[in-house]
Amino acid sequence: MGPDQAEDANTVAGVGEFGLIHRVIAGHEQPAGTVLGPGDDAAVLDAPDGRIVATTDVLVENVHFRFDWSNAHQVGRKAVAVNLSDIAAMGARPTGLLVGLACPPDLPTSVVDELSAGMWEEAQSAGAGVVGGDMVSATALTISITALGDLGGRAPVTRSGARPGDVVAVAGRLGWAAAGLAVLGRGFRSPVAVVSAQRVPEPPYTAGPQAADAGATSMVDVSDGLLADLGHVAESSEVSVDVRTELLDVPQRLVEVASALGADPRHWVLTGGEDQSLVATFPSAQAVPEGWTVVGSVAGGKGVTVDGEEYAGDAGWQHWR
Incomplete structure (x- = not known):
């Protein structure tokens, strides 16, 4: 075997599509709800509720992740987390994932192995499995994941049900990933807590069905x-939402990082994305379950305000802007 062939054996081109698929699925157990896993034309999952919750996200290298900021294992976990948090936001339990991977032919197989390990770790933490997908050649590494979930007899919780008089509550972290992005953007790799939050979010999966x-x-x-x-939520429900800053948790760690960078930690909490936390509206403060924190209220009108005033500055991330 010549040196070129030896190098090919360590790339996706050398392993080939089916060899790559085998690397992704080998050695992993499917959850009980998987009737038929990878290896056939399609997977089969139990759907006890009779309805399927489905969502898709696409992550592109150097847009949604960077390998000089995160390793492949962390990217795999994040790719799954951003999808499964959508399932939780509907009030559903994650059941399965379909993974689409487009990558250059010279991508090392070790990258795919680490991506796969991260995906499986995050999926299993939420009770789901990787049940199928597709792999193709492309000039840039792109990950597309379709997540599936089961409502367990619940009505789906949509964006359009908020009513005047409701309270707004949050489960999970806010501002941590934004702080981590600011740190990484300055060329630093610490504090580890905020950098890790940017690399791998921690969605409160069980809080969705709980809500x-x-x-x-x-x-x-x-x-x-x-x-x-x-x-x-305000647009879909045709209501106004007011967030009260005195109710927001601004952790001391974010205050310290913001002070070092000359930033406003409340801005991270109000506008920072990628924490994949959940925000919901409830009929009253008494209805808010344990683990959720009230941060505002719903009224008639339209739009979102902070302490009764329009927020100065960007409200969050927008693609193509």
């Missing part, structure tokens, strides 16, 4: 920023 059971009237995951994502 649905508690009577949440609307819900969305915070992927673009608290104000931006509440804007989707």
Whole structure:
């Protein structure tokens, strides 16, 4: 075997599509709800509820992740987390993932192995498995994931159910990933806590079904920023939402990082995306379940305000802007 052939054996081109698929699925156990896993024309999953919740996200190298900031294992976990948080935001339980991977032929197989390990780790933490997908050649590494979920007899919690008089509550972290992005953008790799939050979010998966059971009237995951994502709720529900800064948790670690960078930690909490936390509306403060924190209220009108005033500056991330 010549040196070129030896090098090919360590790339996706050398291993080939089916060899690559085998590397992704080998050695992993599917959850009980997987009737037929990878290896056939399509997977088969149990759907006890009779309805399927489905969502898709696409992550592109150097747009949604950078390998000089994150390793492949962390990218794999993040790719899964951003999808499964959408499932949780509907009040559903994750059941399965379909993974599409487009990559250059000279991509080392070790990168695929680490991506796969991260995907499986995050999926299994939420009770789901990787049940199928596709792999193709491309000039840039792109990951597309379709996540599936089961409502367990609940009505889906949409963005359009908020009503005047509701309270707004949050489960999960806010501002941590934005702080980590600011740190990485300055060329630093610490504090580890905020950098890790940017590399791998920690969605509160069980909080979605918990909120649905508690009577949440609307819900969305915070992927673009608290104000931006509440804007989707306000528009869909035809209401106004007011966030009260005195109710927001601004952790001391974020205050310290912001002080070092000359930034405003409340801005990260209000507008930072990628923490994949959940924000929901409830009929009353008494209906808010344990683990959720009230941060605002719903009224008639339209739009999102902070302490009764329009927020000065961007409300969060927007593509193509």
